[in-house]
Amino acid sequence: MLPDQAALDAPAGPGPDDGLEPGAPPEALAAAGDVAAEAIARLYGEPVLKLPSDLYIPPDALEVFLDAFEGPLDLLLYLIRKQNFNILDIPMAQVTLQYLEYVEQIRRSNLELAAEYLLMAAMLIEIKSRMLLPRRQDDLVEDVGDDPRAELVRRLLDYEQMKIAALELNKLPQEGRDLWRPSLFVEQGNAPVWPDVDPWDLQRAWMDVMRRASLTQHHKISRQELSVREHMSAILRTLQSERFVEFADLFEAGAGVPVVVVHFVAMLELAKETLIEITQAEPFAPIYVRLAYSPA
Incomplete structure (x- = not known):
């Protein structure tokens, strides 16, 4: 059995495991010190005076070959x-x-x-x-060759x-040896995902309102003064009581085309002043109008 490295690295001097009592005479201590001095190693506390006969060392164990040249x-x-x-x-x-x-x-x-x-x-x-x-020479030309x-x-x-x-x-910096690419995890849920809507949906909704308004028009000729501000106030009052109002529900088809036009202009003015929001979840979905959100 080969001695383990911890046992071979143990100190060679006398110690508490030498079988000597603490009060041993000086002659015994001196003899134990001589044995410990002659020991080449200590195995489980006992001095080893010679190498074991079954200790095998391969022939090329201490051979070191440095491949210093590439060819x-x-x-x-x-x-x-x-x-x-x-x-x-x-x-x-x-x-x-x-x-x-x-x-x-x-x-x-x-x-x-x-x-x-x-x-x-x-x-x-x-x-x-x-x-x-030997090189061949003649009288005039010396044929040296390559x-x-x-x-x-x-x-x-x-x-x-x-x-x-x-x-x-x-010497140039290399990725994986001198530098590493940083990686950062981005939470996808925090990024707002806006719906892919078509602005022409608003035009089609407006054309549908105009078509229905034209079906209920009458031929009474009268002078009517319409105020955009009054219609803006009416829209705001309507939206204050409702969280979302469908676009078509804000118009009264029986009021006539002039009233519907002024009402639509008032809605655009409110959207321009960011007092209301016109939203649509997806293409061809209903269009809703609501009051603009204002943080406290």
Whole structure:
């Protein structure tokens, strides 16, 4: 059985669990102190002088591998920049040797991870081999040919540009890492919901009143003076006794067209002065008139 961490972290000095009485002689205390000093740990109050034989420690328990590079180009660029080499004139011998030493380390621990690094190592060795080949010359023209390092230099420069751009983009604030969108719950019931009504419903109601008024008209010719103010007062008196009055009930069809017209003008004046309210719940619903609400 493995000792638990709390027991191993306990102090190694003599304590009340050493089996010694509080009034023990100094020789016993000294012997207990020597045993406690030689103990490597304490298990349930008892000193442990040697590791248990069944204590199993995996071989790779203390092995730490840091994947500090994102690929072969990243490692190669690190070796070049660390030693201040000119990227346009890479010393292939030194760089290849250092690169192979790193690849050998990761090959012993993780062969799958080392596969792509081994591919780059083969490319470096090929470039170095091509640079060691003798150059052909004639009497007039020196056939130098392309530099074997040109393609590798181009890939390194492109990778470095992309890496710098990625670092700059990573500095920008990101949602979910540096900032979060605020969320606010809005109670929908508090927002007023106005009915979708058509203003032409009022015109149709007025035309219906006019039609009924025309059916009861007479041909008596007389001069009649009508006051809009008097009709406004009459409408207000009618609405004071009723909470809601239907639009058509405010008109007397038998009074004649002039009276109905003046009465309608008086109603519009009251609505203009916000003394009354003309409401309709939904399209084609009855139109109601009531006194305007005035807070205390």
